[in-house]
Amino acid sequence: MTSGHFVNDLYAAFLTPLLPMLVAKFDMSLAMAGLLSAVYATTSSMVQPLVGHLADTSGSRAFIVLGPVVTATAMCMIGLAGSQALLVALLIIGGIGSGMFHPQGAAMAGSIDQARKGFMLSAFTTAGEIGYALGPLVVLSVVSTLGIRHTYVTVLPGILVSLFIYRFAPRAHPSRPGAKACGSRSRSFSHSGGSSFDRRDGNEGGDDTGNGSGNNNGNRDGNGNGNGNGNGNASNNANGKHSGGCHGHCDGAGDSGWNESECENRGEGGATHSSPNIGGAPSGRRGEWVPVGALAMLWVIAAVRLSVSMSFTTFLPIYLKEMGLPLMAYGSVASMFMIAGTVGIMVAGPIADRVGPFKLMVVALLAPIPLLLGFLHIKGLVSYVLLAAAGVILYAPMPVITMTAQNLAPARAGTVSAFMMGVAWGAGSLGVAGVGVIADALGIRMALTLLLGTLVVAAVLTYALEMRVRHVPSLLATREPTCR
Numbered sequence: 001m002t003s004g005h006f007v008n009d010l011y012a013a014f015l016t017p018l019l020p021m022l023v024a025k026f027d028m029s030l031a032m033a034g035l036l037s038a039v040y041a042t043t044s045s046m047v048q049p050l051v052g053h054l055a056d057t058s059g060s061r062a063f064i065v066l067g068p069v070v071t072a073t074a075m076c077m078i079g080l081a082g083s084q085a086l087l088v089a090l091l092i093i094g095g096i097g098s099g100m101f102h103p104q105g106a107a108m109a110g111s112i113d114q115a116r117k118g119f120m121l122s123a124f125t126t127a128g129e130i131g132y133a134l135g136p137l138v139v140l141s142v143v144s145t146l147g148i149r150h151t152y153v154t155v156l157p158g159i160l161v162s163l164f165i166y167r168f169a170p171r172a173h174p175s176r177p178g179a180k181a182c183g184s185r186s187r188s189f190s191h192s193g194g195s196s197f198d199r200r201d202g203n204e205g206g207d208d209t210g211n212g213s214g215n216n217n218g219n220r221d222g223n224g225n226g227n228g229n230g231n232g233n234a235s236n237n238a239n240g241k242h243s244g245g246c247h248g249h250c251d252g253a254g255d256s257g258w259n260e261s262e263c264e265n266r267g268e269g270g271a272t273h274s275s276p277n278i279g280g281a282p283s284g285r286r287g288e289w290v291p292v293g294a295l296a297m298l299w300v301i302a303a304v305r306l307s308v309s310m311s312f313t314t315f316l317p318i319y320l321k322e323m324g325l326p327l328m329a330y331g332s333v334a335s336m337f338m339i340a341g342t343v344g345i346m347v348a349g350p351i352a353d354r355v356g357p358f359k360l361m362v363v364a365l366l367a368p369i370p371l372l373l374g375f376l377h378i379k380g381l382v383s384y385v386l387l388a389a390a391g392v393i394l395y396a397p398m399p400v401i402t403m404t405a406q407n408l409a410p411a412r413a414g415t416v417s418a419f420m421m422g423v424a425w426g427a428g429s430l431g432v433a434g435v436g437v438i439a440d441a442l443g444i445r446m447a448l449t450l451l452l453g454t455l456v457v458a459a460v461l462t463y464a465l466e467m468r469v470r471h472v473p474s475l476l477a478t479r480e481p482t483c484r
Contacts, residue, residue: 001064001105002127007161008068008101009128011075011094013135013338014151015040016314017331018078020321021148026084030318030444034436037314038429039088043095044102045426052103052418064108065166067101070094072158079143079151103418106402119349125399126346133338136317140331291408295416297465298408299427302401302420304458305365306428309394311435311451312372313338319444333384340388341395348396349403357400358466365459368394369452376445408469 019033028036051063074094081087106124142151316337320330344364352360371390375383405416431451438447 001108001124004064004068004101004161004165005105005124005128006131007157008071008098008131010131010135010138011068011071011154011158012040012098013132014075014078014139014154015091017136017140017317017334018143018148018151019314020318020330021143022078022087023318025148026087028084029436030315030439031433031436032084033318034311034314034433034439036087036091037310038426038433040091040095040098041310041429041432042426043092044099045423045429047096047099048103048418049415049423051100052107052412052414052416061104061166063100063104065162067097067099067105067162068165069158069162070097070100072097072155076152076155076158079148103414106417107406107414119353123346123349125402126342129338129342129345129395129398133335133342136331136335136338140328144327294465294468295405295408295419297461297468298401298405299419299424301361301365301397301458301461301465302424303427303431304454304461305394305397305401306425307431307435308368308451308455309341310425310428311432311448314432315435315439315444315448319448322444333387336384337387337391338395340391344392344394344396345398349399351396352400352403357404358462360400361397361462362459364393364396365455365462369455372452373449376449 015037019036022028022036023030023033054063071094074090074097077090078087081090138154139151142154146153313334316334317330320333325333348360348364368390371386371393374386375390378386402417402420405420406413409416431454435447435451438450
């Protein structure tokens with residue numbers, strides 16, 4: 001998954017470093033330059049929800065196998081485009097390829113190890129960002145040596161990685177009902193009575209969370225220790241009951257035994273208790289509740305953050321060219337900003353696992369504002385140091401947002417990943433087009449300066465979302481640290 005994400009996003013980065021040359025070649029406005037980025041991203045975002053749904057329901061590997069080669073074929077042909085219409089067509093095809101890969105790739109990466117989900121998604125996202133950061137250097141090295149019409153020579157890695165994924169990617173999609181996530185031996189389930197238990201995959205001895213035997217039966221007391229006056233028991237037919245204030249019942253599905261998405265919480269006397277209203281809706285499976293309101297807030301946060309990061313990556317080469325930097329120099333600065341972002345992504349997951357995702361997101365949305373203002377209004381080496389520091393922080397929420405969305409709707413991991421990584425990306429790209437319109441009127445520096453105010457709005461929404469999730473016991477995993 002990481003190799004596919006690396007190569008796929010390497011090609012996705014081909015457009016922005018070529019924009020200064022394409023603007024000159026086709027005599028485009030800055031608004032049109034921003035719109036070109038929006039075409040690619042919006043196409044990808046429109047494809048991803050459908051792909052995420054199909055991946056969740058069918059488990060087909062076709063999307064992750066074909067995605068990188070489709071992206072590569074289209075994006076490496078940009079230099080041959082003889083008209084704006086052909087350029088737009090290539091970007092649409094490239095966006096479709098990117099949209100095919102991301103949802104299923106993110107869902108598979110997040111399911112490898114549930115205990116270290118933040119780390120796994122950080123690794124997956126980091127690979128993509130490294131590819132995206134190196135993309136400008138790769139394409140500009142070809143252009144500076146052979147000319148812009150020879151970008152097609154870069155297609156080979158896309159072909160090779162698709163063959164590699166076809167050979168080694170898992171055959172079964174981990175998020176499908178009844179399928180076990182690779183590398184995950186246990187999963188915790190919570191009920192409104194305050195008790196919890198672990199599901200073990202057979203032949204487990206007792207530990208501090210309960211006991212399991214060869215037939216997968218376990219008992220524990222109210223504190224979750226050993227045997228005794230257990231409040232809950234689990235049997236090998238995947239039926240579990242809790243006393244002490246609530247009864248929970250689950251019917252097993254497939255080979256996995258437990259299916260947490262099909263649980264009902266009942267109080268004394270068997271009455272069903274619903275979760276507090278956070279704007280959710282049934283997803284179509286019995287007992288499965290999708291918190292639509294919370295996911296919508298998270299999506300807006302993702303879209304605002306992406307609008308800022310994409311606007312800087314899109315207009316940075318043009319801005320630096322206006323400042324007098326040569327071809328490889330502005331390409332290197334743009335790559336530096338994105339490489340700094342990969343550092344933030346790499347450390348974000350483990351930090352979020354320790355301090356909680358919402359604290360990290362609030363800090364990462366507010367801290368880049370003074371750093372980016374300094375870059376835009378200070379000249380010299382210091383400005384590039386500030387840009388790199390801002391990149392580290394600004395990109396950090398990316399895997400954390402995806403992880404939080406998957407925790408909010410675990411049975412729809414591919415679908416919500418598509419919305420957070422794809423649809424939000426498309427919305428953010430429309431923001432880039434808007435920044436281009438403002439840049440035509442006021443200049444790139446002023447347009448980017450005004451854009452930074454949206455990060456304050458995103459930080460306020462993040463705090464509001466944490467307050468909303470706090471009162472929902474079944475969603476506490478989205479806001480609490482997973483390790484101490």
